[in-house]
Amino acid sequence: MTKNRQWLLAERPYGMVGPHNFKYAETPIPEPKSGEVLVKNLFLSFDPAQRNWMVDRKAYLPPVAIGEPMRAGSVGEVIESHHDDYQVGDLVQTTGCWQDYVVAAPGEGPMGLVKLPAGVSPEMMLSVLGITGLTAYFGLLEIGQPKAGETVLVSGAAGSTGSFVGQIAKIKGCRVVGIAGGPDKCRWLKETAGFDAVIDYKNEDVNAQIAHHCPDKWDVFFDNVGGPSSRQP
Secondary structure, three states: OOEEEEEEEOOOOOOOOOHHHEEEEEEEOOOOOOOOEEEEEEEEOOOOHHHHHOOOOOOOOOOOOOOOEOOOOEEEEEEEEOOOOOOOOOEEEEOOOOEOEEEEOOOOOOOOEEEOOOOOOHHHHOOOOOHHHHHHHHHHHHHHOOOOOOEEEEOOOOOHHHHHHHHHHHHOOOEEEEEEOOHHHHHHHHHOOOOOEEEEOOOOOHHHHHHHHOOOOOOEEEOOOOOHHHHOO
C-alpha cells in the first residue's frame, strides 16, 4: 500500500454520530524524522471518550479539529524506526487515529508510544489495559477506595468502564449493584460479570430500586452518566 487511508472529522455531531460526521481521504504515507517511528495501525479502539473529543469545548484534551483524522488509540507494528529504543517489528500502543499509518514518538500525544509488554495481546492493550480499564482501576481504587464488605453502586454498568468497575469491586470483596438499560444487559451483568444486583433504568423506578438494593446507602458510587442519581444524599 502506498497511500494512507484516513477517516477525517467532517462536522461536529449534534445528537447521534453518523456517517455524515466523517470524510474519507487518501494521503501520502508520512515519513518519520529523527527520534520518531512509522507505525502501521493493526487495531483501533472505539471508546466513549471519542464522542466528547468531537465536540468543540474545553476538556482534558483539545477537540479533534475539523479535517483531522479522528482521534483513537491504536496498536500497530513499527515498520520504520529512527529511534534507538524501537525496532522494526515491535508492537506498540499509541494515538494512531483512524488511519493506516501514523508517525509517533515517545512522550508525544495523549498515549505516547509504548511497547506491548510480553504476554499482552493488542485487544487487551486497548480494553482492560486501555482507556476504559485504566479509568475503572484508578477511578475506583484511588478515588473511591472501597473496602471489603462495602456496597459499590455503578451507573452505566454494562458499558466497558462500568463492567470493569464492578468486577474490580467484587475482587476487593464488595457488594456491587449496577444500573443498566434493558433486560439483556441486566442479565449479562448478573450472570457473566458477577454483579450482586442490577437495576433496569428503562423498566424500573431507579430511585426506588436504589433504596431497595442499598437500604443502608451505597458506600461508593461510580457514576458513568451523571444525572439525578448522582445527587442522592
